[in-house]
Amino acid sequence: MSIRRLPEILINRIAAGEVVERPASALKELIENSIDSGAANIAIRLSAGGLDLIEVIDDGCGMRSDDIALALERHATSKLPDEAIELVETLGFRGEALPSIASVSMMTIESRVRGQDGWRRVVDHGVLAQEGPSAIPPGTKIRVENLFAKIPARRKFLRSARSEYGAAMDVVKRLAMSRPDIGFTVEHDGRRALQVQGDMDRPSRVAALTSKDLADNSVALDYEREGVRLGGIASVPTFNRGIADHQFLFVNGRPVKDRLLIGAVRGAYAEMLARDRHAVVALFLDLPPSEVDVNVHPAKTEVRFREPNLIRGMIVSGLRHALDQSGFRSVQRAAEVNWQREEIAAIPDPQGNIFTPQGQVPHPAYEPSGHYQSRPPSGVFSSLAESRSSFADMGRITGEDLAPLMGRAAEAHEAVPESKRHPLGIARGQVANTYIVAEAEDGLVIVDQHAAHERLVLERMRRAMAQAGGAVPSQALLMPQVVELDEPACDRLEARAEELSDFGLDIERFGPAAILVRATPAVLGGGDVRALIEDLADDLAAYDEALSLKERIDLVASTMACHGSVRAGRVLRVDEMNALLREMEVTPHSGQCNHGRPTWVKLALGDVEKLFGRK
Template sequence: MSIRRLPEHLVNRIAAGEVVERPASALKELVENAIDAGASRIVVSLGQGGIGRIEVIDDGCGMDPDEMALALERHATSKLPDDEIDAVTTLGFRGEALPSIASVARLSIESRVRGADGWSRTIDNGRVVAEGPAALPPGTRILVEDLFARVPARRKFLRSDRSEYAACVDVVKRLAMARPDVGFTLDHDGRRNFSVPPGEDRPSRVAALTDRALAENSVGIDYERGRARLGGVAGLPTFNRGIADHQYLFVNGRPVKDRLLIGALRGAYQDMLARDRHPVVALFVELPGEEVDVNVHPAKTEVRFRDPSLIRGLIIGGLRHALDEAGHRSVQRPQDVAWQQEPMTPPAPSMPLWDQFRPDAASAASWNNGSGAQTLTRPAFQSQGQAMWEARGSYAPAPMARAETATAQPPEAVRFPLGVARGQVAATYIVAEAEDGLVLVDQHAAHERLVLERMRRAVADGGVARQALLLPEVVELDENGCDRLEARIGELAEMGLELERFGPRAMLVRATPAMLGNGDVVGLVTDLADELAAFDEALSLKERIDHVAATMACHGSVRAGRVLSVAEMNALLREMEVTPHSGQCNHGRPTWVKLAHGDIEKLFGRK
């Protein structure tokens, strides 16, 4: 087979396969062009999740007709004034985006330079179909319609409109965080998703685009090491999420997804978070251009550092320093519990206690010591009463306590595989004595598995009993999270969680699974939205239900730090013995360990 030169339209389609993977990829290129053009405001409008329509309007420098024609040719760019690609400071510089998008969609460009007339050009899947004057304010308007409409092999691999829309929102949010000096507006099918004004400070911009509670539950970062600098916002360890979708990483103002940075972030939080929890952070790394290579991926989402150990140390050191300064701070959540103070002194007797021992007490005291009534003479009583009355200030009222119903002695350990409870350590671990050794149980992990298995059985039997809330709880989420929950309302109702859409960015909780008790409703719904974001499309219905049930079980289980009675500990042990898979929690961690008698004897040198 002889070698031939590929035609131009096929070259552009091949290039589009590298640059334009999905609507979010095209949107990223267009918004980056607007930022590089010096825009102070950027308006993005989407239709059908970006598959049907992408419109980007900016007030940047604009293009004249000759520049517009050149911009639609491959490898034509204004962002490399010289050949020093290692020192590039703009977001885009390859010159592939516009011709690649125009080869697989209908692309219309309208642009106007200040002090000149506007011009427009329309390209339909690689062919120029119209051009002429256009009336618009200074800046550029680009409209992309019917992406991959004539490339069915690519179109069929796109995901649902909702999933593509979520990816587009993520792209715009990351670029908006990188440039708080630029105002951003995002609309979808005529509905406003978010709008942030230009000129915000970085923490305010990050909080506005992630979670408004982040502002009160985070620390600022300003750290230097060598020629590198780390800035941004880091959430407190207690302000975490179920998946890592709220980790935003930037290098020299460029949003990236780099394994080195993610690994360093995990290392900084490793002893402060459970393995299945993830911090909320926005980290901005600034370093000289020659220290980082941004030209290692066509979409410019990956970078390569000249000194990776420096960057890793910068992130770990900067985060640890900021979190250490936060001290004992923890996440501030609204308190729904109405605390009630109990009286600290007993009810007063007919004659006050201390008055009975005053020197001028009217009568002598008598008591019964079991052998008959005895009486003190008035002088003896007054002498003792005088001493007690004078020392009354050094006494405190008797402590109050509640009496518990007497219970039978614990059963013999020989009857049960996990033994019987003997106590609790650190309000977290149950200590049980078995016939053949000592058993330690993680109460939270064990109860989490038990609740999950109960919920699975209830779902299999036709539904989980629900508990209606006296006052429905409003949970604020981002629009994509609400969309995911709304799409699964029926499945969640089968598991006892009754939800209702409450505006674009909120869900109304009317009932929760009865077996979860009075748990954290806001945390439960937030984690469910995260779980659906991570697994919704890739898993079968049964697997999705299992993930949702596991998340609910985690929120409904006995927490570490709760003091349990002996009866409660024994009840937990007995249920573990008859529950399948109770040896590990929903996240794969062991729920109990056993020290055999022989192991204990070895510890003390008896063997």
């Protein structure tokens, strides 16, 4: 077959395959052009997540009629004054975006330079449809309709409108974060979804686009080495999230997703965060253009550094220095009324009693033989929920004054059990209010109380679902709680509301950016409702689409169990410690927590004797 030149329309469509992967990709290119035009305000309109409509309006320098025609040709740009592409300082510079987008959509460009007449040009999938004068304010307005409408092979691989909207909002937030001096407005299907004013300082802009609590729970960075400057803000370790979607990285004002930078952030927090938690950071690297290559990816989302080790070391040391300066700071949230009593979830002992802070409740689901009945009576969990329904009810049940719960050691009214009867031994004390130390017949057992109880709560929820025909009893909150989240997170939770109700979590939408929680699973016994909802939203964002229904159920149950378990730092009574050990002995998979970490370790007597030179 002889070699031939490809037609211009086909060339543009091939380029569109690299530059325009989805509506968010087209939106990114259009906003970057508006930023490069010197705009002070950028207004964005979307319909169906950008599938039906993307409209970007700015008040930048504008274009003349001949410039509009030239902008729709490939590799025509105003952003490279000479051939020194390695010194580029603008966001866009390839000259591929507009012709590529116009080849796969209906594009309308209207623009006016101050002091001149406006012009309008319409291109239908690469073919000029019409052009003429336009009466618009100074600036540029670009309208993209029906993306990939005439290319069904590409259209069918796009995700749902909700998913595309979430990706588009992520693009807008990153670009708005990079330029706090520019005002941004986003409307989606006729409703205002985002608005930030211009002339904001960097920390305020980052907090406005992530979490309003970040400003009070972060440290500022201002670090310079060998001509490279690192600025931005980073959350204190205790202010974290379940996924890394709130890590924003910018190189010379350009939002990037670079493995080197992400790995550096992870390394800086390595000794301060659990492996499944992620810091909230917005890092801004400024360095000479000659020290970074921004031309390694068609969409300009990746960069290559001339001295990668210098950059990585600078990020790690800069973050650690800033976090060291924060001292003993911990996460601080706005004061909230806690209508739930802090209480440990019920734990059965070998005699069939449930130890709670108020006393003991018969537990018919547990047999003295050390095995659970295959189908416990259905009233067990509902009776627990009813017993916690109000302060008055709890007082009548226990016959005690409801004084604040205090962690304390209890006097032994009975002989201490023999350790040889129990594989995990008998509790002898608590270390750092986190680890239970038990004496077994053949050594010492150390138990991570939070990790262990997390697994026990998960297994209880699974049993509760099995005995109740797939539903976990719920406990109504005395006062429904409103949890503020971003709109895509609320969309994910709303879509799974029916599944979450099977776990006893009753939620409903409360406006565009909030979730109203009416009830939580009774087996959890209260807890931090806000943290639970935030982590569920994070988990659904990270894994929802990729998991089967059963895997999603296990994921939700695991997240809820984590929030319903005894926390590290909680002082436990001796009887509570022993009850925890006994339940571990009869619960499947209690050797590891829901995240795969061990819940207990044993130090054999022989090993102890070696430590003291007895062997």
